[in-house]
Amino acid sequence: MSDTYVLARYREVDPAAAGIQRLLGASVKPEDIDVMTGVPYPEEVWGLPESKSNIRKIAAMFWVIGACCGFTLAAGTAWLYPLPTGGKPIVSLPTAAVIVYEMSMLMGIFSVAAATLIESKLPNFKKLPYHPAVSDGHVVLSVRCTDESQATKVDEVLKASNADEVLRHV
Amino acid sequence: MKLHPPLVHGDDKINRDILRPLFETSWRWWALFGLCLTGFGAGFVTWMWMLGAGMWVTGLHRPVMWGVFIANFVFWVGLSHSGTLISAILRLAKADWRRPITRAAEAMTVFTVLMAAQFPLIHLGRTWFFYYIIPYVNQREMWGNFRSPLAWDLMAILTYLSGSLIYLYLPTVPDFAIARDYATTPVRKKLFTMLALGWRGTRKEWHRMNLAILMLAVLVLPVAVSVHTIVSWDFAMALAPQWHTTIFGPYFVLGAIYSGMALVVTLTVLIRWAFKWEDYITPFHLDKLSKIMLVAAILWTYLWCGDYLITWYGRLPEEKVIIDIKNGGPFFWHQLTMMLANTIVAIPMLAFKKVRTSPWALMFLTVFINVGMWLERYLIAVPTLVQKGPSYTWTTYSPTWVELMMSIYPFAGFVMLYVLFVKMAPFISIWEIREDRVAEAYKTMGQAKLRAIVAE
């Protein structure tokens, strides 16, 4: 069973947002509706449930992991093979702090990038519903339909919502 | 049904204007690229030859072990600072005028760091064993010495380079998607499809992207500050006169922002002229950038004077001899040029709006500032070493042609990478400009029509 996607292209934001409300009114589930835009709009524009993300928590976690790695690297390696230099202690906290700082930042940055890509399911080179007019700033709605009758219904709703173009993606 | 229906798009002016350099290449581009490649190649051959011959081909000798190479290192790390740092600050401050400038500035950061990172290798006596400094598991159970500022340097520069690269790449992904949709030749189509990672601009993608950019800005900002602080500690941790000072951290960071802003302005003026992007980069933007530069100039001068006055007044014998050779000895002209470029000429000039908004005046001024900043780095590294320790070992230093070639090398390399980047990515952030225009609204108040804020 393969899903059908109905795409609707709008030049403006307002009819697109109104189109979403019509779809919701026609009892289409919010998770089946996606909006593709060329620029980020505030979430409230679409009247859909807000997106949730764990990027902050993941970054904070890896920041701490990075700090521990930094300490292990700076203090642990010095302790494993103690070589006195310049009358300084083998495990010297002020110098370890520098490494702790840099490692925590490094892990924080890497985790933000990785979490962003993983949460957005990128990279993804599969043929997902898309319309290149997004690149011109158009707003494209994509509605997932499980069967043909639903697709026909969605088609009608979208055509009635002043979409500039309605098409299918299989 | 077809995946991509017949396009109705392709007529968007912003896309056309900004993507043009990606798809059209003029003979001027090839000429510039060829010139840079020659300079870079000549520098690289010189480096390889020096590796074979030995360090005696430079002007270095005991006790001047750090000369032009280290000055170049500090200079190029410094230049990198205004890209990521300024971009992060302005993003966090939601300063909308940053939009046309940040991409070019962030790219500048990445390429200047790439050039800077080569100098610690270039100046090594045994470059082929550079990996001893990297902590890796080996049969001798030996690790690097993390008590050494050079090991901090390695960590800081790696962090900064990775952070800047991610901070440059991630916000470019939506623009790569635009380039992918506009690409006509199969090679470009394939290249931009890969770079865009399958970006579609869905609600969730944008939500995460915005969050990630914010988080990265927060994380990259302190890293940028730490990098140049640690570079300054390469000097400040040493027991050498005029190096061993607590002011070096903030002083280096401000110097870095100053020289970096100067390079951002130089590049902005050149890009605007080369691609005829007067609609996107206006004198308004130059004015804003120059104001930041002016603040950096004033603060840098303040810290320089603070450092100078205190050491001059203290008259510690070790430090006095170094101050003397800068005030009246072999480094007199260096110091005078530096002060002219960075303070005496720059600050009064930048105080005038007429200068701040005229591209060509700014371009010459910023190049002059960077000449001054290079001399500043040279003045930090060299005079201390020529008269350090027992007076029996005092000496002088004059660079050879090898050091000259190795100073041309990063310039040529940087410009080469930069012009290559012009062909790889939209140089002005298209989606951010468009976001600004979408959010743009005007409100009339009395007789005035004012720009209102409707964005988040």
Add this chain to the structure above:
Amino acid sequence: MADLMTATHEAAHGAGHGAVQGATAAPYAGAGSPYRWGMSVDLDRCTGCGACVVACHAENNLPLAGPIDTDEGRSVDWMRVERYWEGHYPEVTAHFVPVMCQHCTNAPCEPVCPVFATYHTPEGLNGMVYNRCIGTQYCQNNDPYNVRFFNWFEAALNFVEPLANQLNPDVTVRSRGVMEKCTFCVHRIREAAADAKAEERLVEDGEITTACAQSCSANVITFGNLLDPHSKVSKSVASARRFRLLEGLGTEPVVYYLKGGQA
């Protein structure tokens, strides 16, 4: 970590202070060894003849440098005799200061090396590991005495036949691109220590001496164990004429200079 620090401090304090009376034998991390090599240089006796410099060159396979390289500051002289003039012609006095690596207890050159090419040995020597060195030259920058030397040239170019025959087989010939410096003739120390260990005893005073001390006809240089209160060097260092170079920096050198007496 704190244990590591204090334990070694006590070890050094306990033995070190009794030996060098009044001398500030600094706490030294890594001790526990019965030896703490040190040197005294009696400047009142030095004639500036330069025999120590020659002996050092011959003993330690120092690269040779011609007049041009020496003039350009690329010669390698682990031991040098600094000459300072006082007064105006014809009323001039020459002062001579033989300067070699001071083997500082708190050596500023050691912690700045990112690869541990230089570190402090348990016997208080400032060790230099040539094959670990990558040539950052940072140690020389942070060396207040300017007694570290960089190998500018290929060693093979230095010791062309038949000069190679004069190389000391006990000492490494350093390759281009590494730093080097006075080792206190560590190969002699190691040899004597190995002999002593085989005979299950400690190295006796006078059993080892450095090449510079050996060649000095005026008996300027005394080398020995500072932890042994009866060694010649300990007695010499107890002199009121004692001082150390750039003492204010707190580097705690183990080379003591004697100056200011009638002899």
